[in-house]
Amino acid sequence: MLAASSVAKANLGSGIGQNKGVDVQRLRQLVVVGNDKPQRTTEDPPFSKMAQFVVHDLRHHLCAIYANAEFMCSRSENPSDREELFDEIRSAIVCMTDQLDALLLLSKTGSAFHLRRQSLKSIVELATQMVRSHPVAELVNLTSKDMPFIEGHVDGKWLCSAIFNLLLNACQAVRLAPKPWEVVIALQQDLSHVAIRVTDSGPGVPRSIQKSFFQPFVGADHRDGMGLGLPIAECVAREHGGEVCLEESRPGRTSFVLRLPNTR
Structure with a gap:
């Protein structure tokens, strides 16, 4: 929740774009959720449907990662806060990787679900x-x-x-x-x-x-x-x-x- 406050109160990209030469406008496009919708089809094949689901979730995870990264670029002196933010970024990346792996599994086996x-x-x-x-x-x-x-x-x-x-x-x-x-x-x-x-x-x-x-x-x-x-x-x-x-x-x-x- 630390980073959520950062995004709400600060201009998006104010911390990151100043240091590393990152294209802030491009990052905004990546993390703004819901502005672009995938092409509608009458009946999507399984891979297309799951790909849309993965893209939807990746956008939300990128939004959280961006918020945490921006907050970490602030002048916070509290190491525990930075560690918490890093853990949240790591969790989001793990979730993103798992979903991309599921999409790859679907392309190879025809099934995106593995129950255990x-x-x-x-x-x-x-x-x-x-x-x-x-x-x-x-x-x-x-x-x-x-x-x-x-x-x-x-x-x-x-x-x-x-x-x-x-x-x-x-x-x-x-x-x-x-x-x-x-x-x-x-x-x-x-x-x-x-x-x-x-x-x-x-x-x-x-x-x-x-x-x-x-x-x-x-x-x-x-x-x-x-x-x-x-x-x-x-x-x-x-x-x-x-x-x-x-x-x-x-x-x-x-x-x-x-x-x-x-x-x-």
């Missing part, structure tokens, strides 16, 4: 950390609750992407409502399913798009941020035999739930 037993709590925590370092989460009270240790047969990098996008969507939504901006993520299970629930204090999902927001680019021309984030989450859930659904939507409280089969 993993800690769902760790995946949720990583996704939450990634969103906290994104500028859109600045001033958002992002909290976790009900985080028991649960293992699942999942593809960790893609499930992390799904949760990341649900949280990012929630952070974008609350900024359209009065403060305080609240986003809560919870992990729960019953005999048949594991539920990852994201609840926000935003204005709610407009009725006009409630039946279509899992389609690519629905609402992408508006400030609600729903371009590819929700379709990514829904696609990842389906690949795991689960689903994403809108559980509740009203002013002040909206909940999306990602459900997965309980494979314990």
Whole structure:
């Protein structure tokens, strides 16, 4: 969250462009999320669809990396702050590398998903950390609750992407409502399913798009941020035999739930 404040208060590129001769305008183009949309097609082949998903997430990770890098170029004298920022940059780069590897795997094998037993709590925590370092989460009270240790047969990098996008969507939504901006993520299970629930204090999902927001680019021309984030989450859930659904939507409280089969 240190870097999010930096981006909000400073001119983008003020720290980096002065030292290394970096093309600041080009960097702005790379990290501004949502200005350019991929070409629409009637039915995208699997590789094209996954490539769009990867590009979408890479843009967001680049935004967080740029914010952290700019803050590190400031005259901060606190070594612990710089170490925290570096850890966030490293985590973003690892996520980006994992997704590029998945795209390469898809091109070679026809499948982008590799399921293995993993800690769902760790995946949720990583996704939450990634969103906290994104500028859109600045001033958002992002909290976790009900985080028991649960293992699942999942593809960790893609499930992390799904949760990341649900949280990012929630952070974008609350900024359209009065403060305080609240986003809560919870992990729960019953005999048949594991539920990852994201609840926000935003204005709610407009009725006009409630039946279509899992389609690519629905609402992408508006400030609600729903371009590819929700379709990514829904696609990842389906690949795991689960689903994403809108559980509740009203002013002040909206909940999306990602459900997965309980494979314990």
